[in-house]
Amino acid sequence: MEIFSMVLSLLCGVSLFLFGMSLMGDGLKMVAGNKLEAFLYKMTNTPLKGVALGTGVTSVIQSSSATTVMVIGFVNSGMMKLRQAIGIIMGANIGTSITGWILCLSYIEGSSGIAKVLSTATISAVVAVIGTILRMVCKRTVHKNIGNIMLGFAILMTGMQMMSGAVSPLRENPVFVDMLTMFSNPIAGILVGILFTAVLQSASATVGVLQALSVTGILTFASAFPIVLGIGVGAACPVLISAIGANKNGKRTALVYLINDLFGLILWSIVFYTVNAIVHFTFMDMIMTPVAIALLNTVFRVATVIVLFPFISKVEKLVCWLVKDSAEELEDEEDFDLLEERLLNYPALAIAQCHRVMNGMSKKVRKNVNRAMNLLNDYEQDKFNKVQRKENLIDKYESRLGEYLVQLTKREMNTAQTKQVSLYLHMINDLERIGDHASYIGYMSNEMHENHTEFSETAWDELNVVMEAVREVINITSNAFVNDDRELAQRVAPLGVIITRSCDELKMHHAERLSKGECGLEEGTVFNDILNSFGRIASHCASAMVALMKSGEDTSDIHIHNSKIYPADNTEYYSYLTEYSQKYDIGEIKEHLRSMEPEEVE
Numbered sequence: 101m102e103i104f105s106m107v108l109s110l111l112c113g114v115s116l117f118l119f120g121m122s123l124m125g126d127g128l129k130m131v132a133g134n135k136l137e138a139f140l141y142k143m144t145n146t147p148l149k150g151v152a153l154g155t156g157v158t159s160v161i162q163s164s165s166a167t168t169v170m171v172i173g174f175v176n177s178g179m180m181k182l183r184q185a186i187g188i189i190m191g192a193n194i195g196t197s198i199t200g201w202i203l204c205l206s207y208i209e210g211s212s213g214i215a216k217v218l219s220t221a222t223i224s225a226v227v228a229v230i231g232t233i234l235r236m237v238c239k240r241t242v243h244k245n246i247g248n249i250m251l252g253f254a255i256l257m258t259g260m261q262m263m264s265g266a267v268s269p270l271r272e273n274p275v276f277v278d279m280l281t282m283f284s285n286p287i288a289g290i291l292v293g294i295l296f297t298a299v300l301q302s303a304s305a306t307v308g309v310l311q312a313l314s315v316t317g318i319l320t321f322a323s324a325f326p327i328v329l330g331i332g333v334g335a336a337c338p339v340l341i342s343a344i345g346a347n348k349n350g351k352r353t354a355l356v357y358l359i360n361d362l363f364g365l366i367l368w369s370i371v372f373y374t375v376n377a378i379v380h381f382t383f384m385d386m387i388m389t390p391v392a393i394a395l396l397n398t399v400f401r402v403a404t405v406i407v408l409f410p411f412i413s414k415v416e417k418l419v420c421w422l423v424k425d426s427a428e429e430l431e432d433e434e435d436f437d438l439l440e441e442r443l444l445n446y447p448a449l450a451i452a453q454c455h456r457v458m459n460g461m462s463k464k465v466r467k468n469v470n471r472a473m474n475l476l477n478d479y480e481q482d483k484f485n486k487v488q489r490k491e492n493l494i495d496k497y498e499s500r501l502g503e504y505l506v507q508l509t510k511r512e513m514n515t516a517q518t519k520q521v522s523l524y525l526h527m528i529n530d531l532e533r534i535g536d537h538a539s540y541i542g543y544m545s546n547e548m549h550e551n552h553t554e555f556s557e558t559a560w561d562e563l564n565v566v567m568e569a570v571r572e573v574i575n576i577t578s579n580a581f582v583n584d585d586r587e588l589a590q591r592v593a594p595l596g597v598i599i600t601r602s603c604d605e606l607k608m609h610h611a612e613r614l615s616k617g618e619c620g621l622e623e624g625t626v627f628n629d630i631l632n633s634f635g636r637i638a639s640h641c642a643s644a645m646v647a648l649m650k651s652g653e654d655t656s657d658i659h660i661h662n663s664k665i666y667p668a669d670n671t672e673y674y675s676y677l678t679e680y681s682q683k684y685d686i687g688e689i690k691e692h693l694r695s696m697e698p699e700e701v702e
Contacts, residue, residue, distance in 0.1 A: 113262030113312070120255030127248035147187035147412050151405065154191020164189075164196035164303065168339045168357050175353045182419070185353045186412050190405045193332065193360055197401050199304035200394030203311055228254035259308075286326045286373060290365065293330025303335035307397055311390040321396075322384040328397050329369055332361030352419040359415060364404030435460040435497070439504045447513045451520055454501060454508075458528065459582045461497040464490060465531050465538070466578040469637060472538040473567050475545035476630070487542040494535035501528050523647045527581075530644040534574070537633040537640075544630050553623050556613060562606050563630070569599050569684050570634050577641040581648055589645040594676035596638035598684060603631040 158167045171185045171192075231250030234243050297306040310327060313319050336358040343354035376384070388396075408415065435457045443450040468490045475484055505525050513521070547553070555563065573595045580589040610624050 109262055113259045116255050116259030116262060120252045120259055123248055123252030123255065127245045127252055147183070147409065150184055150187020151191040151194070151409065154188035154193075155195040156191070157188075158192040158195025159198040164192040164335065164357075167192040167195070168354070172339075172343055172350045172353045175349045182349055182352055182356075183412060183416050186356050186415055189353070189356050190360060190409065193357075193401050194398075194405055196303050196335075197307075197394070197398040200307045200311065200390075200397050203308050204390050204394055224254045224258055227251075286329075286369060289323060289326025290330040290369070293327040294334040295330075296327075297331045297334025298337040303331050306331050306334070307393060311393045314388045314390055314393055317387055319388045320384065321386045321388060321392075324388045324393060324396060325372070326369070328393075328400055329365045331397070332401070333358065333365055336361060348423050352423050355419045355422060356415060359419065360404065360408060363408055364400065367407065368400065368403070436500055439500060441507075444504075444507055444511055447508060447511055447517050450504075450508050451517060451524075454505060454521075454524055457497070457501055458524065458531075461494065461501070461528065461531055462578045462581045464497070465494055465535050466574050468494065468535060469538045469541075469574045470571060472541040472545070473570065475542055476548070476563070476567070479545050479549040484542055484546050488539060491535050491539040491542075494532060498528050498532035523650065527644045527647045530640040530647070534637050534640045534644075537637050541630060541633050544626055544633075548626060553626055555623055555627060559606075559610065559613070559623075559627060562609060563627070565684055566599060566602050566606065566631070566634055569595065569602065569680070570637055573599060573638050573641050577644060580645060584648075586649050589648050590672065591676050592645040593642045594673055595680045596642040597677060598680045599638040600635045602684065603635045606631055 154167060158164050168189055171180065171188050175182055175185050227250045231247045231252075231254060234247030235251060236247075238244055238247065293306065296309070297303055307328075310319075310324060314324070336354075339354050339357045343351045375381075386392075438453045438457050440453070443453055468487055471483060471487050471490070475487065502525065505521050505528075508521055509518070573592055576588060576591055576595070579585065580592070607628055610627055614624055
């Protein structure tokens with residue numbers, strides 16, 4: 101029963117410690133707002149700055165895992181390069197050791213005078229009272245968050261005291277003494293450090309437990325050192341888990357965290373134990389204290405970063421070799437290499453390069469729209485995932501091109517070049533929005549698959565007709581832009597009108613089926629959402645082709661008037677409208693066309 105009570109107290113202390121650390125870290129992040137993310141994003145132009153910022157941010161939020169997960173998000177979205185992330189992760193490994201020094205405060209003891217005032221119990225009580233007042237009385241959010249920070253600190257200290265109190269009687273237990281002696285075996289100690297940290301998912305928590313064990317007075321350097329070596333590798337588990345859904349660069353970033361600590365483990369275990377076998381260090385039997393544990397942890401992490409820092413480029417090559425790009429991914433990245441900053445001083449060349457990159461963007465948008473529509477009839481999870489991956493790539497195109505074109509506007513250009521850049525900015529926005537609707541269609545197909553949603557046979561027949569029209573409009577749009585074919589581009593707006601009117605007609609047909617009980621409300625909602633996306637794709641295709649057609653005009657007017665590109669009395673427009681209404685056999689539109697007076701369309 102005594103052992104059960106001891107274990108329960110230890111687990112309770114660990115729980116309070118983890119909760120307090122989480123509460124304090126969350127409060128600090130809320131007080132800082134988005135400033136931490138902004139620092140990480142903007143102030144990493146050199147590896148040394150990255151290490152410094154990684155150390156600082158992790159010291160504040162008390163979690164190297166949280167810092168690394170944040171960085172994985174930046175790299176995954178393309179906002180940050182892998183090389184920038186490596187420095188931050190190295191700094192995060194140093195910053196996480198600061199927690200051990202904070203925990204040393206929980207071991208301040210005294211029975212009288214100033215020592216009593218500075219005792220852990222007094223400090224925790226005062227901080228807890230102030231934190232509670234701020235949390236319950238103050239109305240401003242920032243004050244409540246400061247209260248959370250103080251409460252988190254008090255709970256963390258209380259947890260440490262519980263852990264220390266739970267293990268204190270073990271100093272007289274021969275079984276426990278033998279177990280700690282077993283940890284002096286390097287392999288056993290390293291495995292314990294890895295496994296224990298992987299379970300707790302926090303390097304700081306494991307260091308805290310180790311500091312609590314040190315108060316027994318029987319934890320030696322020989323037992324503590326291998327455990328500290330293994331802690332970093334175990335802390336990589338939550339980081340690796342967070343990268344499961346990330347892209348290749350996101351996975352590489354997570355792998356950097358593991359490699360950093362794995363390198364430190366292998367290097368220092370080989371160096372230390374080899375030298376020890378020769379000279380026999382006299383401090384191996386030294387009794388560890390909480391301060392000594394904190395110092396050992398910090399020295400180990402700083403030394404690892406110092407050795408690894410000059411080889412950041414090698415680390416980048418290693419993770420890229422371990423997580424290889426496929427031929428398709430290499431092709432995807434090739435376009436971005438065309439946007440060279442050196443060409444910004446030569447606007448004609450820079451604009452030509454932008455056109456080549458936009459060709460790649462338009463082709464990928466076309467393929468993704470077709471992929472998304474294929475999911476409606478033939479859903480596969482891998483194909484759905486590919487649609488979403490390509491949507492992220494399309495967003496990256498829009499971001500890179502947008503930044504490059506905006507930089508180009510700051511250079512001296514003639515009127516025609518200025519107009520071309522403005523039209524390109526308009527077109528990449530249309531292409532990106534088409535990509536968004538393709539992604540949404542993918543999500544609709546996923547929802548239909550998971551909810552076993554089925555349309556009626558009539559609804560499918562109608563939907564397939566409109567899908568064919570959407571396939572044609574996106575194919576024409578892409579081909580017209582790639583080949584700079586303004587004559588082909590003239591077909592897009594009339595076909596867009598047919599698609600829009602067809603979608604409206606299909607919605608009315610669905611309402612009729614719904615009133616007759618031939619279709620359910622849930623199916624109808626999905627049906628209408630898909631049609632809305634079809635209509636928006638057609639609209640953005642027309643808008644993009646308006647920009648293409650206007651790029652050939654001599655006028656200096658660079659504004660886009662989508663609805664005015666074709667006057668109502670344009671014969672060519674009516675010819676295309678008639679052609680597509682016959683091709684896609686929409687009854688009510690045919691009747692509408694028949695009702696039009698000849699003078700309206702001549």
